[in-house]
Amino acid sequence: MDDKKAIRAWTMYDWANSSFATTIMAAVMPIYYAGVAASGLADGRATSYWGFTQTAAAIIVAVLSPLLGAIADRSGGKKRFLGVFTLLGAAACIGMAFIGEGDWLAASALVIVGMMGFGMGGTFYDALLNDVASPAMRERVSAKGFAMGYLGGGVLLAVNLALIIGYKAFGFKDSAGASQVSFAMVGVWWALFSLPLFKHVREAKGTPAMSAAESVREGLARLGQTFRSIRRYPELFKFMVAYWFFFDGINTIIVMATSYGTDIGLEQEALIGALLLTQFVGFPATWLFGRLADRIGGKKMLYGALSVYVIIVLLGYFMTNEYHFFALALLVGLVQGGAQSTSRAIYSRLIPPGRTAEFNGFLSFTSRFFSFGGPLVFGVVGVLTGSSRAALLAIALFFLVGIALLALVKLEKGWREATE
Template identity: 50%
Template sequence: MNKKAIHSWVMYDWANSAYATIIMAAVMPIFYSEVAGKHLDSTTSTAYWGYTQSLSLMLVVLFSPVLGAIADSINGKKRFLRFFTILGVMATTCMFTIDEGEWLWASLLVILGTLAFSGANTFYDAFLSDIVPEHERDRISSRGFAFGYIGGGILLALDLCLIQFHNFFSFTKVQATQIAFLTVAIWWWVFSMPLFRHVQEKKRQPRHASPKQLTQRGIHSVIHTLKSIGKYPELLKFLIAFWFFSDGINTIIKMATIYGVEIGIGQTDLIAALLITQFVGIPCTLLFGKIASKWEAKPTLIFTLIIYLIIVILGYFMTTSIHFYLLAIMVGFVQGGSQALSRSIYSRLIPLKRNAEFFSFYSLSGKFAAILGPAVFGLVGQWMGSSRAGIASLALFFVIGIIMLAKVDVTKGKAESAAADTSHLVM
């Protein structure tokens, strides 16, 4: 293994987790509710935040499979990763300009930033198969998420100090929060540099074609993948399971903070609890990587999803900041492990020769599902007049996901993907 390339790949998780932590989970949801959505009632601002997340993910669903297929055909994973990283950095920089009542501007920038964040992750994930041998993927994938927790957690702690002690820096709280958004953009860009310098994708003979031809070829490849995915029954079962449980996980990440604002938990408690989540997640993500190497990845993943189901049930009854702290610790315990193990299991089930294309489908499956979760959360909340019913609705996603995942035979799935690679070589 190329240790420098692996460390550089891991550092990208450190870089972009600042966006996931501060924009998607911790600071922006509070800012959206209290500043950008100042003239909206709390349930409406929560719903609008959910719709914003759903729309951004809908765009990811439309673009990522085609982009992945094109990237495979032109050895272009790194170029697409760089493009989406720059786009995300620019969108996050513009969040510095969001002011009171500008919920629509905030939504547009979050949609653009989340599109870029998710698009970049499609190509970042696809490098795992290029640079890490199969027997090391659980460990390296878990290390990536652990570094993400560290990086996101450090910047969140710094930004929490900036916001909490804004008077010391001669800022208003709004100005301090706007500067926090700017720090995310800088952090994301600076710590992405090692990957762009040291990680190389496996080269294949490029296919020279015009942008129009590449797009047509990409669309054709996606259609071909949709038709051929039935040849990988275990992969298909895993994708369906992932569709459900990933929806539940993503909705918790994106809606927990604004839900806490709605039920009256203060900003300091909300951000501090999410900071705890980050640092609980560091050792626990590594721990689950080691457990999976001894206990196998699938049963370990199922265990983390059962914990999530318990979190959702307890979240319905949450009323105080102490409750939020306890649930944040539980989320930190399983969040990184569940995501890392999902990624490593999936990497075993796909044909190696088409990994960027199939990782786009991985992104597609999760993001398509994630369109539904925040939207259901918002719709149920508006319908019932409270978001408690919205949080309870997530239990169904985890129950179905667990049942479907239990039916996946990973060993058989590996054989199916290996057979596909062999037939590809024969052809």
């Protein structure tokens, strides 16, 4: 454990799959879907169908994560499952290169498959943290992974945006053709930079191979055990509940930021520029966050990151121009990766040995199940008040509740419960 080559290989997967998050989920595909794939639909349908696409993918990942996680722990198959979903996601991205005008159904199907590869792959990738890093090193290693993700996702997004904006200089007849190539580049990037993990990371051995039917039965049985045994790990459960709240707050900021910026009149170029700023600030900030968490404690750093999010929401209420938006993007870049990586590291130390994929799958399932809360509150408050500013302000509640619940978690007691 703590093999430097294995750690570097593990962090490269974050570099690899973050290209999907930036190009497909955040910047290019949403615009391509509305403007090209769904160009023949009636007004408003494109946005609705994109929302249905995201919902369908989230439900599938939430349902499959804990079951396949339990199977992977039983068989020692975390890398095998990660490989399957990596290939699935990369192939879906390459397939997106063939989406043309009016192909909204094919676009939705491929995005769902890609998000399955991204979401399910992330579950097994997170579970492998316990195989490459000792408990004392996990804050630092987890932060390195997120930092590499910010850099890798940002680099390829910058390349893709250059292709799309300067399509004539690169020999494309329009920006749509450049966008199609950018989708294929994500698939190749994802598959290529995942290879070091599969070569250098070793996972703990499981039990002898079982048939598919036996694996499913065993997975369902272990999933049932997870639900029943959670009460034996009260500190882990308290951390999970706190995580549901602040993860929902962070997720709402991510998914609603562009919509909020558009609503207050910001231009698309400013929104994409802010996203790039977040990516490149996130790289050194997350790395530094992990070093500080290793030195003064992950829980203290997590308190600080969530407090900054409260400030971000409060400042966002008063935001009026693109300079304010860039300032808030800078603040998000300083703490977003650190909050996520530190949460991953803390949770990894609260999990009982030999059940890492299972409990990571369970966290993925529950956090995704509860993640509707933030966007729902945002929407309801926006409708009741007629103001997206008031809706944003309401999201501060999720961070405040998360901080309060985090204060109840006794980490040392939780680590003892996990090992006992």
